[in-house]
Every structure is written in C-alpha cells, then in structure tokens.
Amino acid sequence: MTALSKETIETVKATIPFLAENATKLTAHFYQRMFRENPEVRAYFNAAHQVSGSQQGALAASVCAFARNIETPENLATAVSLIANKHASLGVQPEHYPIVGKHLLASIDELLNPAPPEILQAWGEAYGFLAEVLIQQEKGIYAEQSWNGFRKFTLFRKEEESAVVSSFYLKPSDGGTVPAYLPGQYITVRIPTADGSTTMRNYSLSCHGCQHGLRISVKQEKAAHADQPDGYVSNYLHEHLALGDEVEVAPPCGDFVFDADAAEKSGAPVLLLSGGIGITPLLSMLHASKGKSFPVSFVHGAIDSKHHAFAGEVSKLAQEHENISAHFRYSAPLDGDSPDSQGLFDREFLGQYLSPETEVYFCGPKPMMAHVLSVLDSIGHPADKVHYEFFGPAEELSKCPMHAI
Template identity: 50%
Template sequence: MSRALAPSTLSIIQATSPWLKEHAEEVTRCFYKRMFDANPEVRPMFNPSHQATGRQQRALAGAILAYAAHIAELSVLGDAVELIAYKHASLGVQEEHYPIVGEHLLAAIDEVLGESSSQEILDAWGQAYNLLAGILIEREGSIYEEHEVRHGWRGFREFRVTRRVEESANITSFHLRPVEGDGLAAHLPGQYITLKAPAHVTGGQTTMRNYSLSQAPGAPFYRISVKRERLPAKPDGVVSNWLHDHIGDDHILEVGPPCGEFVLDAASEASGPLVFLSGGVGITPVLSMLHAVATHAKHREVHFIHATHNGNTHAFGDEVNRLAASHGRVKTHIFYEEPTDEDRELGRFDTEGRVDRAFLETHLRDVSGEFYLCGPRGFMATVREALLDLGADETRLHLEAFGPLESL
C-alpha cells in the first residue's frame, strides 16, 4: 500500500483543514451517533462515560486535526500511531471494523459540510482515511502476533480472582490467575490488560476497560488496582463500581493480554536518573516500573514522587517504601493535597499541597534523565509544563493518560 497521497488530494485536505478545525467536535458527535445507530455491534469498544462527557468526541477531533496537520509528513505521528494501535489491539479492533468507521466518518463530514460538500472533498478525505487505516491495520496485526508469541494467546481468556485487597478508601486490587494453562509470561512494566465486563453490568451489552498492571513483571499472577469512580454530575464508573461491589475471590473474568506502549526498559544500560511522577490511581503503572527497577536497575538514581488527597486515599505506601529500601538509590516524596490531622501527627506525607515547578526545581538537580508521568490530566499538564520549562528533553517525557487521548 502506498504511504503517500497525490498532491491534488493533499491540497484538498489542507484547504479544508481550517473548516474542520472549526467544526471538528460537531463532526465527531455526528459520527458517533451515526455509527452507533447503524452499527451497534461496535459499542462495546467504547466507554459510555467518555461518550456522555464528550471526552471521546474531543479526543477523536484532536486526532483528526493532528492527522490533517501532519498528513504530508506522517513520520511525525509515529508515537500517536503506536498508542492508538495498542489501544485498538487491546479492544480487539479488526480490519473489518475500519470500513464501518470510514463510512460514518465521511457521512458525518458530508452532513456537517452541508451545501459546501462535494464528491471531490469526500474522495480526498476517504483516501486520507484509507491511508491511515492501512498503517494501523498493519501495526495492529503485528501486535496480535506479538501477543501470541510472547503470551501464548490473543483475544480474551478466563482468569480467576484469587485475592482481593483494599489498598485505600477508593482503590482495590484484584489478583488474577488463568483458569487453564501454564504460568504467565512477564508483562512489560507499565502495560495494562483489558477486562471484558458482561452485558448485565451495563444493562444490555458487553463493555471493555483497560487497567494497568501494578505488580512486578514476572509474577505468577496479574494484579490490577482499580479506583472506584464517583464523579459529581457525571456517570459513575459502571465497571469500576461493579468490580468493587460484586467481584471477589473465585469470580471468573475475561482478560486480554498485556498491551501498551507506556513501558520502561528496566534493563537499559542508561545511567541518567529515572523520575516517576504519579497522581492518585496513576500510581499503578509506575509502581510496576518501580518493581522492575528495584530488581534490574540498582545502578540508577530514582525519584518516586506521588500525590494524593490524604492518608485515606494513599495506596501502596508501605510497598513503595519496601522497594525503595531494597534498591538503595530511590528517593520518595509524597504530597497530600488536604491532609487530615492524623496524617500530620503520624507524618504520613512529606509536603502539603500539589507538585509544582518550585518543588521540581529544588528537588531535581538533574533533568537529563527519563520521566514517567501518570495521573489526572491537570496534574500531568502542570508537571509536563514545569519540566519542559526547567529544560527537560520532551522526547524523554513519557505520559500515560487513562481514558481517551486528549492533548495536554
């Protein structure tokens, strides 16, 4: 398949991009409505909460605009393509799904353009879509093959809950072992697995969710650590509440193999410092990284910085301290935004407030290393901006955003 568009097609894409920028979310709202009405079989691949809040529509709009902006130089989009391909593979997206998306995306562009639409415009955007679809289909196919070679399966497999641990007031861990088959191949630190929730959970259809693996790579079980989502004026986290309220020992869950590009190469011979910055449940993937570092990278200077609300919501504190002590070169720093009197009396945290530029400038003498960020969008945006301002190399900033990919 050709990896370039004709000059005439590029001209049309570039000429219509300003219009698309103005109407992008209108197009994506129209797209999702048309697709879900005509092809309800694809609904399980999408989080209804993200649809209801508009995050999915904004994320798709941003992705389309980024594609249009860089369509003459697709190599710029390599990292984004990798992220999307892994996300698609985790949800079981197949080649036959792409024509469905293409049909409804072009129909949405046509509908929103109205009288300004033309067959020439639709053909150009159709060619652009097919080019990107081909790139993603090829990459996703290789990921499925990697799953079979590394983990021995693709799709979903039954796992049994063997242990449930209340890690904090709002985070619960579930230990999972395969119902049949041998042990588990080690995941890469930072990866996630996919759970398929049965139809009764959402009232009519199966749905899928990604959850980071929080245990050491190579353990004989998977551990996911799930935050109960209760957001004012927004849909509750349907699947997270189902797990918290109904899932315990001996329950059987359908699980997809480890996936994701937010990973740490703990065996790297690089000597620069490693800096992990997490907020709330964003601790889960970087905790797996810390496990890997404690075993395979004792030569590295490590900073583990975590922010949470207070002692009630602080998960894995003892585990982090044990790993830090076993490594010997890990410096931890805990932020509580609103500590209780008991938190202060017991000295459970280091700093009251939020992670900011002043703290990073004071505590990170060397910004030449690798940074791994995971947490709420506001947290990551603030930390990323501060690090760049302090001279960190943007290519060494690695971010994991839970939910749809939106620009920071």
C-alpha cells in the same frame, strides 16, 4: 502502500479549516450515525466518554492532525503508536475500518450538504491511508501477544490498598501460565452490562516480576453528582467481583513502558512521579528497578493518609534497595499525618528532582498531568526524556485548543 497524490493532499488541507471549526458537530453526527447503522461496534466504545464528548474530540482531533501533517506523517508516529495500542487493547479489527470510514465520509458529506465529489474522494483516500498505517501497526501488536482476544481469568486474592483503591489478583482460569509484560503496560477487562452487552476498560498492571498472577489496582469511581451514575466497571469490580469469580481479560498492551536494562546501561537518574491512582504503572516500573544501580526517585502525591495507596509496599522497596528513594507528598494531610512534604507538584518542588539527564515518567489526574507537563516545558526539560500515560483519551492533555471539546 501507495503514497497520496499532491492533489489529494491539497484537497484535504483546503477543507481542514471548515471541518476543524465544525469538529464537534462532525464527530457527534458521526457517532450517532455509526451506532445507529452498525450497532455491533458500540460495545467497543466507553459510554461515559461519549457523554463527556472526550472520545468524540479524540477522533476528530486525530483526523485533523493527520490532515495537518499529511505531508510529514513521521510527525504522527507517537500518536499512531498510542492509538494502535489503544485499538489493539480493545480488539479493533481491520474489518472495522471500512465501517468507521463509511460513516466519517457520510458525515462530512452531510455537514457540507452535500460535499463535492472530489472532496469525498480525497478524504476517502486520506482515511484509507491512515487506516492502513494503523492496521499494520495493530497487526504487529497482535502478532506479539501471548493470546488474542479475551481469555477468562479468576480472582484469587483481593487487597484493600486505601479508602478507595483495592488490588485484584487474577490468574488464567485454564491453569495456563501468566503472560509476560513490560513494566507500565495495561490489560483490558471486559464485563457484562445490564442490557446483555459488554463493556471494557484498561487497567495498568501494578506489579512486575512478582511471583503471583496479574495484579491490577482499581480506584472505585463514585459519581461527581447525585444525578449521575457511578463508574460502571470500577464499581462492578469493587462491589460484585468475589473470590473465585471470573472476568474476561485481553492481553497486556501499551507503549508507556520502562526499559530497566536500558536504564542500567545509561545510569541516568529516573524520576517515577505519580498522583492518586496514577501510581499503578509507576509501581510496576519501581518493581522492575529493584536491585539495579541507576538511582530512582519514586515521588507520590496523595490527598492524605486515608487516600494513600501502597505506602507500605513502596517504603519497603526503598528500604531494601539502595538505588531507590521514596517521597510522599500530601495535598491536604489529616491531623496526625506525617508525609515527607505537603503541597502540590509545583515547580520548586519538582526542580529538586530534575537534572537535564533525568528520565521522567509520570501518571496522575488530569490537572496534575497538565501542570507537570507545563512545568517540564517551561524548564525546557528535553522532550525525549518525558514519558507519560493518561488514564483517558490522551488528547485532552494538549494545550491545543481543539482538544478542549
């Protein structure tokens, strides 16, 4: 890979303030243009993210962050890994990059109306550089997968876990072996849409080392307002997928993973913290901790007992394994509920579980994630011991003002 020239870097940096100021406009324009001229890439994107604008912000933000860090690309390693995993989970291919690049440059040109040729040239080179980094990482991920693309799986068991969450047990329809995966990883489920196309969503595997097929556990997402549609895929799974039916599945992906062997070696305490449906990757990590000697605290927040998934499964693991302890915290218990404690994950509560050595893994709804991040930050918990997954475009979590778009 050829390094970018000093001139290219200077030119890109000089245009950032203007593009950052107009980032929302730029990306809205970009997506409209791309979907109009290359409708074949539309099926890769989640329509709900387009409505909320979160994905549009994500691409703009990463292009800007890349430009800001253009001289020190190592600062972007974490972001690049997350993006490459996301892309690989959806099957993004090298041939898609020129399409995205073309529409990004054309949008910059139209926004600057027109852009001087040296600016387009510089952004073209910079985009090509980042694209090459991502393509290489994605190639590495694809090479390690037990299959590429989508494979048919059959639903052979379905269990209700709470008022809103059900587990779906899937096995390969071709009778082949169930793929290996790391605790914390997710699969991609692809289902048909009414217009004859398809749509895809990621679902974390909620068990690890279990003697059955792949298990995902899905929250049924209802619309927040009567005039909005319910969540498409979660409702399809809950309402339409019957035992014996098939869905298409792409292989396990994701870098929010727990290495139980490394944890065993270090012996440091582990905190697995979750809120609501964010329990799924943490539960997989809990299963991977069975019979080990490092101490694991599994702390889960739910609204009340009706919304509390996997209470029995987690309690059983805690009873059967000396290194595991569990704590259930409800924010609004019902009459007769007896959680271990009541409230949110405030600083005082979290403080009991944190020593400077604690490896913290967490996942949950956006306000919880933002709050936990800020508590860990204010306590000064070492950043290399903080690991999290967010079930949406990740950039929404940062305090960075650009990410609010």
